[in-house]
Amino acid sequence: MRRRVTAFVKGKFRSMMYRFFFCFLVLASLIQLVSFINYRVNLGYLETQMKENYNTVLSNIADGLNNVFTEIYSLNYLLSLDEATMQVFSSNFTVDSHAKYARVSQSIRSLARIRLMNEYIDNVFIYKKRDGLVISDQGTYPAADFFGRSRQLELYTEDFWNAYGSQNRPFQILPPSRSVSQNGAYILPVVQTAIAEYKSNDLFVISVKVDSLVQLLMDSKLTPNSKLFVLGDDRQVIASTEMDTPDVEISQFLKTFQAGDQSHLKTEIGGNAMLAIQMNTRFVFKNLNMVALVPVTDIEESMSVIKFWGNLLNILALLLSVLISFLLSRKLYAPLQSLIVKLPAAGSGPPANEYKLLDRVFHRMLDDVSRLNDKLTFIYPMALEQWMVNLLRFKRLPDHQETEAFLQKSGFSFEHSSFVTALIRVKFAGPFLGEYSKSEQNIARNRILQLLKEHIPAARQWIVVEIEDNVYSLLANVPQLTGRHKELNTYFTLVQDSLHMDHDVQETSIGVGETHPGFAGLQESYLEAMKAIWRISPLQHERIHYSVRTESEKAEALLSAGDSRKIFNVVCSAKKDELSGLLETVVLPHLSGGLNEIGLKELYLQIFVIGSEVLKHKDTTLPDGAYREYFHRILSDNPLSVDGTMEFLTEFLEAIMEAVNPETDGPQSVIFKQFIDMHYQEEIHLDLLADKFHTTSNYMSRLLKKELGKPFHQYLQELRIGKAKELLARTDLPIQDIWAAVGFNNRNSFIRSFRKLEGISPTDYRNQFPAAGDEDIRKQM
DSSP states (O other): OHHHHHHHHHHHTTSHHHHHHHHHHHHHHHHHHHHHHHHHHHHHHHHHHHHHHHHHHHHHHHHHHHHHHHHHHHHHHHHHTOHHHHHHHSTTOOOOSHHHHHHHHHHHHHHHHHHHTOTTEEEEEEEETTTTEEEETTEEEEHHHIIIIITOBSSOOHHHHHHOOTTSOSEEEOOOEEEGGGTTEEEEEEEEEEETTEEEEEEEEEEEEHHHHHHHHHHTOSSTTOEEEEEETTSOEEEETTTTSOOHHHHHHHHHHHHSOOSEEEEEETTEEEEEEEEEEEOSSOEEEEEEEEEHHHHHHHHHHHHHHHHHHHHHHHHHHHHHHHHHHHHHHHHHHHHHHHSGGGTTSOOSOHHHHHHHHHHHHHHHHHHHHHHTTTHHHHHHHHHHHHHHTTOOOOOHHHHHHHHHHHTOOOSSSEEEEEEEEEEEOHHHHHHSOHHHHHHHHHHHHHHHHHTSOTTOOEEEEEEETTEEEEEEEEOTTOOSHHHHHHHHHHHHHHHHTOTTEEEEEEEEOOOEEHHHHHHHHHHHHHHHHTTSOTTOSOOEEEOOOOTTTSOOOSSOHHHHHHHHHHHHTTOHHHHHHHHHHHTHHHHHTOOOHHHHHHHHHHHHHHHHHHHHHHTOOOOHHHHHHHHHHHHOSSOOOHHHHHHHHHHHHHHHHHHHOTTOOOSOHHHHHHHHHHHTTSOOOHHHHHHHTTSOHHHHHHHHHHHHSSOHHHHHHHHHHHHHHHHHHHOOOOHHHHHHHTTOSSHHHHHHHHHHHHSSOHHHHHHTSOOOOOHHHHHHO
16 A cells, blocks of 8 residues: 555656645645634734723713813803803893893804804703793793793703702703603703803703714724713713613612722623723813623624634635645646647656756757847847837836846947937929839838938947938937037938939938937937928028027927926826817917917927827827827928817827827717707707717817717708708608708708708709608608
8 A cells, every 4th residue: 555655656746747736735735824823813812902992982982072072161262252142141131121132132143153063062042040031042932931842851840940050060061851842852951150250140051962972872882782871970871872771770880880990890780791891081071981881792702703704714715725726736737748748858658857858948948049049130220220219209218227228138339428310301202102102112211211321420320210201310329529510411411412313302301409418318309300300491402400509599489388287287187178178278379379380380399299298207109100190290391270280289189198098088979979869959059069978069079070070060960951851751741840840940041051952942852752641651750
């Protein structure tokens, strides 16, 4: 038997499958062991912590009640600032004239404000004993009516209030009493014979809602059967969770427990084991005791549930660990097994040592990869060019570590720290676009690109890349203090002479930026080169322009820093509904005021920079098509109209929004179309649609035009005319009923629109069809 077990273990361990399994199983078992130990430690801590938590609960209740009654007490000082109320509260004040009743009215308003300042207050009143008058926040009442009907309390009759005098405490909380006039709700009277330092034989009473205090206690219960009590220093219950079901045995225990000096006590009440906890607190005017009675069974039940589920989950986790270990082992070993079986060295069966076999194979693969890298070295220059193009398109600037890693992998390093950028735009002759095929045009463009590369001076770290169709960029790595003109002029002269010999080329324009340090400087030089190239007039003989930082060369920024920041924030947040309105506010005034060609292109460039900053901030980029289209517009010599420019800028920024947040989309156009098709006969317009779908009318117009293929007004008019044609052909309704039924406001507008679309009048159109007398057809309509 032992031999069989030994042979099985040795044989199976030849396979990595079982090694993986036992490795995962041991790891899972260790995790379960640590989890179990941690669970037991936490369970013991929880048992102790639950007993201590009620101390915190009672302290929180004390703080809450202290805040309530302290705020009520502080209302005295606020009320003492009201001269009229203080005169009414005075023992010498009697209501015996209209002038004095004005002060009573002022006092009523002050008492109403006091009541509204605290959610726990039910009512506030001043009792003028000598006059038998109650001045409440609701008005004035005879004492008999107020205490016997309006605010009748079971424990406190009119005789009680008449007997209550200044010999009592100036500020006293009376035991709660049910209110007969409020369906048995408990009220806690707070009686005062003094407001601030002003004393009186009359009474100032604030009635507190006990139900609110009871709810505070109910929310503080940690176990379902626990009981919470608030007791005064006279051992009277002020509030408790058992207000509606008082228990004599509990009441006797509370008085005894309050008189003792123990804060924790285990006892038995009604045959149930209880844990009693009390806390004493001192308010501004009164001592209160907070008492909690927690059934021991509640604690044990909560612990038993935790223990049961903890043990059950540990068992399930252990079984699950075994299953997962086996499945992971099979999943991990499956590709290795497939690989090992296919290896030539594996033979017909599993090898004696799979590790050694895989080690040999992997080393051979690494050698093959190394040889492959040597053969593919020619690809790295292409990768470098693409990397530089991405920098020009204002993608995120790589940090120093990323740059060094890429250049090292490419086998390239820059000699200098500064760069200068030039843009070369080639304008082809007319037959080039009209007569050449797409492939022939690409061949011609590649020929020009090779020509530009061939003329690069030897030993110069200059890179030529194609930015877009017919536009090339020269990226020159130069010393910071070197002059641009001498060596670049020589190169550009050779390029121009060679291009002039090409019969397909009509003319060239070259814009050169200034020299700047670092890759950020490369982007800045690129923008300067764009500004320089658009300053070359078509009629200008000199086709090379160098960017110079002079006041005469520097175009004034059309958008302020604040406007640029607003556009950046809206685009970055992908808020399409706000974009149109913002552009109309900050861009349209410049366009409407009239811009020269350079000013318009400066505006294009500012919007381009804002969009590029958004893309860098979100670490994303535009599709090549969108980038090329915008770049082509910047360098184009054909200006757009004001509306065309606004639409172009809006579409560019919306394309950036789509790249930043592809999920951001407005309401589906099918919803718009469905709404229009259902309500075409009503007064419907763009503002109504925009308001209904929570967007702007301009954005709604663009969305409908894009999705429906035509402007909104055209679609609506064609829809209405189509419905009118159906009624004309299939019913005998009068024309005045038809134009009203399909949504036209008047007959002339309907006839004019019908004739514009159909070429004939509605009457002539109806005459083409036989008389509509078929009732079945009319029912279908």
